[in-house]
Amino acid sequence: MLRMSGITVSYGPRTVLHGVDVSAAPGEMVAVLGANGSGKSTLLRAVIGLQPMTAGSVTLDNRPCGPLDIAMIFQHIHLVRRRTALENVCAGALGRLSPRHSLHPALFPHDVREEAMACLDRVGLADRAHDRAGGLSGGQQQRVAVARALCQRPRVLLADEPVSALDPAASEQVLGLLADLAHREKLPVLAVLHQPALADRHADRIIGLRDGRVLLDGAPGLDVDTLYQPSAVEPVS
Numbered sequence: 001m002l003r004m005s006g007i008t009v010s011y012g013p014r015t016v017l018h019g020v021d022v023s024a025a026p027g028e029m030v031a032v033l034g035a036n037g038s039g040k041s042t043l044l045r046a047v048i049g050l051q052p053m054t055a056g057s058v059t060l061d062n063r064p065c066g067p068l069d070i071a072m073i074f075q076h077i078h079l080v081r082r083r084t085a086l087e088n089v090c091a092g093a094l095g096r097l098s099p100r101h102s103l104h105p106a107l108f109p110h111d112v113r114e115e116a117m118a119c120l121d122r123v124g125l126a127d128r129a130h131d132r133a134g135g136l137s138g139g140q141q142q143r144v145a146v147a148r149a150l151c152q153r154p155r156v157l158l159a160d161e162p163v164s165a166l167d168p169a170a171s172e173q174v175l176g177l178l179a180d181l182a183h184r185e186k187l188p189v190l191a192v193l194h195q196p197a198l199a200d201r202h203a204d205r206i207i208g209l210r211d212g213r214v215l216l217d218g219a220p221g222l223d224v225d226t227l228y229q230p231s232a233v234e235p236v237s
């Protein structure tokens, strides 16, 4: 079980996450919804250790969570465009290889290349393994990014707006893939989304953030309108 407890984050004097408690079970796809600025990305960045917390803890099965336990997929797909899809996926294994392997993809051991091929197969792109990543469509590139994350052998998968740059068909495909990975690989998956309808279709649970606090936590089908209503403005005296 991935457990985020009391996550508090401040940027300078401004607190943007106020003691957020969120959990995700193995095999559970959790969608995080909320208006712009509600703290969704900050929450994911805090979980993966990119954003220092003022308070709170992140544990996996009641133990502190290490950086290699978590793989993260971003809206802007950071693939090396001139390298093949397979080489990009192999890069997911770098955390457990010696630094020399990062110098040239040909140095990736055979077993890593085989594992990367299996990951590409898992996302339905084995037939594009030797194509340059830059020549693939946006949806295909995001699936390569998912395969690279899998090649990291993570125990948790986070995705920050993974479909914001994709068309509707590719969005459905990528979210279907993430939900399938959660269910079959028994991974907790936490995905920040901007489309409540997609969250309803693909997530097992919805978390709604508003102004850095959890406002909703429940099964798909929740009324999420309240997340997107403008905050009350304090009267200026």
Ligand SMILES: Nc1ncnc2c1ncn2[C@@H]1O[C@H](COP(=O)(O)OP(=O)(O)OP(=O)(O)O)[C@@H](O)[C@H]1O
Pocket: 011, 016, 034, 035, 036, 037, 038, 039, 040, 041, 042, 043
């Ligand atoms: N590096 C930063 N320095 C200062 N404030 C920041 C920084 N990053 C985010 N914030 C502020 O923290 C708050 C939460 O931002 P965050 O990006 O986590 O929200 P979000 O829900 O992911 O928004 P969006 O949907 O627009 O991506 C916002 O008020 C934002 O302005």
